[in-house]
Amino acid sequence: MTGAPEKRSRSAASSLAPAPGDHALTVERLSKRFGDRAAFEDVSFEVGYGEVFGFLGPNGAGKTTTVRTLGTLIAPSSGTATVAGIQLTADNGPSIRARISIMPESPGLYLRLTVMENLQCFAGLYELDDVRGRIERALRSVNLLDRAGDPCGSLSKGLRQRVALARALLNDPAVLFLDEPTSGLDPVATREVHDLIGSLRECGVTIFLTTHRLEEAERLCDRVAILSTTLRLIGRPDELRQRLFRRSLDVRVRAPLEDLKVVLGALPEVEGWEQTASGYTLNVSDPDLAAPALARALVxxxxxILSIAESRHSLEDVYLELLDEDVEAKRP
Amino acid sequence: MSFSRRRVAAITVKELRDYRHNRFVIGTMAFLPLLFIILPIVQLLIAPAVAASPELTDRVGLSLLYMLVIPAVVPSTLAAYSVVGEREQGTLEPVLITPIRPEEFLVGKALAVAAPTITIAYAMFGIFLAAAKLFASPVVSSAVFAGSHVLVQLLFTPLLAGWSIWVGIAISARSSDIRAAQQLSILASLPPLAIIALMQFKVITPSTGLALALAVALLIVDTLGWRAVAAIFDRERLITGTRG
Structure with a gap:
C-alpha cells in the first residue's frame, strides 16, 4: 500500500483540543454484564493521545464488548470512562460518536452501492463539510481512489477492509478503534493494513487495536493490555516480557561440558541453568554483564562455543504464559 | 446535538440508491401494484351500465378498496426489512457507530419507503381514473368520480402507507428474523384496511365523521410513529442480541 494518510487536522467534530497530559481514553473499573455473565469486569487503563494501544485476548475475552461500550453502542454495567475528552454517559453518546470511529471486525459495507456512495452516506451521517475532498483524502490514504466507482460487492475481502478503514477515517477521529482489522485477510492484505496503521501512527492518530494476532500487536503497538474478562497485564511489550520471564542466555556449544557446575558456578551473574538439546539456558541477572564473562569462562x-544469545520471549510467550496461569487458577 | 435533517437525508438517499441497484425490490414494488390494478379496472369495465344500482355502488367500492391495498401492502415488506435486514447484513453496526440518533435513522428509513410507495400508489390511482374515464361506460365513470371518492383515496393513500411503514419498522426493530418480520408486517398492515372495507360494504355505516375520525387516528399514528418506534429501538439489543 503506497498511500499515506495526510497529517490530520482536528475536524469540527473533533474541536475539543486535548490539553497536555490529557488522555484519549481513561477507563476506571469498567464492567459489563449480560445477566449473570460478565463480558469484562473491573477494567481500568489509560491511553494517551497519539498512542497505538493493543487490546489482546482470546476469543470471548470481552475485547469487542469493551470497544462497543467505549463507543457508546452498549451501556456499561458499572464503572466510568472518558472517551476523547467526553464522559461516557448515555446523553453524551452522539457527541462521543462524532469524535471517534470504530472499524468493526466485519466491514459492513452496502455491497450494491459503490465505494463512493458508501462513503457519501457516512459523510452525511457525520455531517462533514467538503464531502468530496474528505472522501478523496480517505480513499487516497488507503490507496483506493481509483476504485471509487466500483460496487463494494465486486471488491475482494482485503479491499473491502480498506474501504471500511477509509470510512473510519472520514471524520478525522480523535480515537480510532480497530476491531480485529486483519481478521480473515491473507498475508498480503494483512501487511497492507499493517502498513496503513503504521502510517496512521506516524500521523499521530490514537489507535485502539483489538486483536488476537500477537505478532501484529508486537509490531504495531506502543503498549498492550491483555484481557481475559479481567485485565491481566498492561504495559510495553518489553516490560511485559521482563515482568513474566526471567532474563536468560541461550548457549550453544559443540560438545557438552564435563565440569559444568564448576564453570558456571564460578560466575556470580549466573543464577541457574538447564541443559537443552544443543547447549544450555542460563538464568542471569544481567545478560550484558553475564555474556562476556560466560564466554571467557567457557573458552x-x-x-x-557456537553461539551465545539472549533469549527472546515473544509477546506470544507472554500471552500463553498468562492464559496458562488462568487455566491453572480455574483448575479445582 | 439536535435532530439532523442531513443525517435523515443520508439514510434516505442511501436506501433509495440501494433500491435502484436491487432489481428484486424494484420488480416487487412494480409487480404487486400492477396485480392490484388489473382487477379493479376489469370490475369497472364489466360493470352494468345501470345508474345508481347497488351492484354498481358495490363494484366501485370494491375497486376503490383494491386501490387502497396498494399503499397498505407495498411498503410493509420494505419497512419490515429496514432494521432487521441491515442487522443480518452486518451493516447496522457501522451506522449506529456514527452520531445518528434512533429517531433520525428511523425517519430516514420511513421516508425512503414512503417516497416510492406513495408515488406508485398515486400513479396507479391515476391509471385507474384514466381507465374509468376513457374505457368505462359514462354511468360507471360518473360513479367513480362521484362524491368524495377521489378525495378519500388521495387522503387515505399516504395515511395508510404511513401506518404500514411505522408498524413494519416497529416489527423490524424488535424482530430477529427477516421472514418473520415481513409476514408479521403484512398482517399488521391490514387492520385499517379492514375498517375501510367494512365502511365500503356498509357493515359500518360510512359517514364523513367516521372517515374523518379514522383519518385523524391514522394521522396521529403516522406523525407520532417515529417517537413510538424510537422508544422501542434498543441499540444494545440490536448490536448484541441481548436486551440492554
Missing part, C-alpha cells in the same frame, strides 16, 4: 574450560 577457558575448553568449550567450542
Amino acid at each position: 577457558a574450560a575448553g568449550a567450542d
Whole structure:
C-alpha cells in the first residue's frame, strides 16, 4: 500500500483540543454484564493521545464488548470512562460518536452501492463539510481512489477492509478503534493494513487495536493490555516480557561440558541453568554483564562455543504464559 | 446535538440508491401494484351500465378498496426489512457507530419507503381514473368520480402507507428474523384496511365523521410513529442480541 494518510487536522467534530497530559481514553473499573455473565469486569487503563494501544485476548475475552461500550453502542454495567475528552454517559453518546470511529471486525459495507456512495452516506451521517475532498483524502490514504466507482460487492475481502478503514477515517477521529482489522485477510492484505496503521501512527492518530494476532500487536503497538474478562497485564511489550520471564542466555556449544557446575558456578551473574538439546539456558541477572564473562569462562574450560544469545520471549510467550496461569487458577 | 435533517437525508438517499441497484425490490414494488390494478379496472369495465344500482355502488367500492391495498401492502415488506435486514447484513453496526440518533435513522428509513410507495400508489390511482374515464361506460365513470371518492383515496393513500411503514419498522426493530418480520408486517398492515372495507360494504355505516375520525387516528399514528418506534429501538439489543 503506497498511500499515506495526510497529517490530520482536528475536524469540527473533533474541536475539543486535548490539553497536555490529557488522555484519549481513561477507563476506571469498567464492567459489563449480560445477566449473570460478565463480558469484562473491573477494567481500568489509560491511553494517551497519539498512542497505538493493543487490546489482546482470546476469543470471548470481552475485547469487542469493551470497544462497543467505549463507543457508546452498549451501556456499561458499572464503572466510568472518558472517551476523547467526553464522559461516557448515555446523553453524551452522539457527541462521543462524532469524535471517534470504530472499524468493526466485519466491514459492513452496502455491497450494491459503490465505494463512493458508501462513503457519501457516512459523510452525511457525520455531517462533514467538503464531502468530496474528505472522501478523496480517505480513499487516497488507503490507496483506493481509483476504485471509487466500483460496487463494494465486486471488491475482494482485503479491499473491502480498506474501504471500511477509509470510512473510519472520514471524520478525522480523535480515537480510532480497530476491531480485529486483519481478521480473515491473507498475508498480503494483512501487511497492507499493517502498513496503513503504521502510517496512521506516524500521523499521530490514537489507535485502539483489538486483536488476537500477537505478532501484529508486537509490531504495531506502543503498549498492550491483555484481557481475559479481567485485565491481566498492561504495559510495553518489553516490560511485559521482563515482568513474566526471567532474563536468560541461550548457549550453544559443540560438545557438552564435563565440569559444568564448576564453570558456571564460578560466575556470580549466573543464577541457574538447564541443559537443552544443543547447549544450555542460563538464568542471569544481567545478560550484558553475564555474556562476556560466560564466554571467557567457557573458552577457558575448553568449550567450542557456537553461539551465545539472549533469549527472546515473544509477546506470544507472554500471552500463553498468562492464559496458562488462568487455566491453572480455574483448575479445582 | 439536535435532530439532523442531513443525517435523515443520508439514510434516505442511501436506501433509495440501494433500491435502484436491487432489481428484486424494484420488480416487487412494480409487480404487486400492477396485480392490484388489473382487477379493479376489469370490475369497472364489466360493470352494468345501470345508474345508481347497488351492484354498481358495490363494484366501485370494491375497486376503490383494491386501490387502497396498494399503499397498505407495498411498503410493509420494505419497512419490515429496514432494521432487521441491515442487522443480518452486518451493516447496522457501522451506522449506529456514527452520531445518528434512533429517531433520525428511523425517519430516514420511513421516508425512503414512503417516497416510492406513495408515488406508485398515486400513479396507479391515476391509471385507474384514466381507465374509468376513457374505457368505462359514462354511468360507471360518473360513479367513480362521484362524491368524495377521489378525495378519500388521495387522503387515505399516504395515511395508510404511513401506518404500514411505522408498524413494519416497529416489527423490524424488535424482530430477529427477516421472514418473520415481513409476514408479521403484512398482517399488521391490514387492520385499517379492514375498517375501510367494512365502511365500503356498509357493515359500518360510512359517514364523513367516521372517515374523518379514522383519518385523524391514522394521522396521529403516522406523525407520532417515529417517537413510538424510537422508544422501542434498543441499540444494545440490536448490536448484541441481548436486551440492554
